[in-house]
Amino acid sequence: MSPTILFDGIDEPGLNTIDVYRRRGGYEMLQRALTTMTPQQVLDELLASGLRGRGGAGFPTGKKVSFIPAAHVDKYLVCNADESEPGTFKDRELMQKSPHMLIEGMVIGAYAAGANRSFIYIRGEYIEQADIIDAALIEAAAAGFLGENILGSGFDLSLVLHRGAGAYICGEETGLLDSLEGKRGNPRLKPPFPANQGLYQGPTLINNVETLATIPHIIRMGGAEYAKIGTESSAGTKLVSVSGNVQRPGNYEVELGTPSREIVYDLAGGPPEGREVKFWFPGGSSSPVLLAEDLDLPYDFDSLAKAGSMLGSGAIIVVDDSVPVVDVALKLAKFYRHESCGKCTPCREGTRWTVSMLERVDNGLATPMDLDIMASVQEQIIGNCLCVLGDAMAMPIGSMVKKFRDEFESHIEQARARNPFLGQGGPREPDPVLLQGAGNA
């Protein structure tokens, strides 16, 4: 039985109110951290816990906090609640059912980083969740857990909920900062990293909802104790959102290092009767796909990285054998084309041309050479942009073309045979109508 930390009894009715949360021991860790520990001690616990960021990059949280300079300047803590990675919905459930856990974690995190202003950037689509957090903020401020001189410790913190307005790119940390500053959400050049020059050019700590919500539990258990859960390099538990072709889609809290097969089959029920797993995304739609035989991999940061993919935001999307891989690739590419902010050329043009080429594949106009071109386009995108949105399309599409090349080729053949306007082989004239559809995005 794996330990349950974040989701323990999260279905308790009324947990989103401060009364129920406090009855369950809520805000006790805030009291302990602020009144009996120094910021350095809190930071030491975070470092000892080995907690890694839960938003996608998996950067050690303690290290990130320690990068915030100690100087006496305005410092900021920003909670990234712009959960827009396709397949991810863990933060939604956490914020909806236990908003005070996040607030408590943010206050402790801000105490460790020395930040006096904090923001929750929540995506605009999460209207219900934002209303719940707004109500929780009022309760927490009334109880003296936010505001000036919290619990008599002399530590001040303001917390503002900022609602976004629908843009995937604002989940990228620097895009989020620009958006929070009231601009278009274009990513910034790094370095300088947000820890040095972030929001309003001040040192800024940005963390995911799940990461911040884990902090009170680390204070409660002690960093060393928390590090015992999970594997050596991936400590703790992870909320995994399982979706797609599974029988019981939903969020599951698992210990890192749990075999992936256990998550997909035992917890989520596996694909529907009579179907088999064809491939799966281990960490949201941005992660390179893995095949059914990779299901035996332990679900942790390093094992997935070794297998050529990534844990990302912890969203498993299962695709079964009834779905053509080209359909998934096209859907994916269209999403990234729509969400590319257009600042960097490789991403803006690369996503657009990838969609065009996949449409050619889908309607039978493509040749196997197009697959090579498509693969090379993906290589041109990776690492050549300010942020990783382009990479997030290039990596899964590249992996699909590589692992399912035969299917792509047979898809082209079948589409060509099916398409009555292309004739049956032999030299043919290009169809102007289809060409118009394929070439112009």
Place this chain on the structure above:
Amino acid sequence: MIGRRKKKSTTAELERRPPADLPPRPPAREVTRFGHGSRVPGWDDAVDLTKDPAEIPDPAATPVPAELRNEIEAHMANYPDFHSAAIPALAAAQRHHGWCSPEAIEQAACVMRLTPGYLISVASFYDMLETRPVGRNSVYVCTNISCSLCGADELFERLKQETDGDPDINLRSFECLGACDIAPMASVNGIYVGPIAMDEVPKLVEQIRSGVPPLPNKQLHLRKSTDPNAAARALPPTATPDPWSTSYGPPMGDTVTGPPAAIEQPPEGL
């Protein structure tokens, strides 16, 4: 890209060509076209280079509803830099006017002391800020990977048929709404509902039109977590006790069995 050579069709090739009773040709992709077939509206409008750029609206000449002004000013007070309130201000103006109309943007710009151009640049970036008039009811259908694996494209088509261009409904397919566990789903005026079965679509559209809560038994907030350990633990003793365990008897009207409670015994010594 492909050779433009025109080749005369031979008889053999004509025979290979598809027969005449083919299905109609697929239409070219629907692309919104403006003047002269351009994809950019107003591309051929002459630009008046002598004109000054739009300035910050004059408060005296721009009436702003007090409610909207107060809301925007409250947002501006939340941040160290008032620019941060751009998105909340535009969202407030949109709620007030139905969309980010030139008038709405002008009013927001007037309160925030910014140029309308700045706010237009922000409004045009975000999907939820509408830069053209839309229906009052927003219905976003998630059609991303997880949802479309569960039939979201079909749901979107059905909704499109059922709403049939109703100008009151702003139906659009949306990019991952973060609710893949209830796929296929839709966000109806901010309320997440799912999984929506195809035969529920007419009922859903009817509910949207009449302004009642959509599919009340399928709303997201009712959904219990799938994690086996998420169920509520046994409540600690300070919890509100079960009303039946403290009541003095069965509900009224039930037959009472057993000895009477101590309080009903006659006091000793009587």
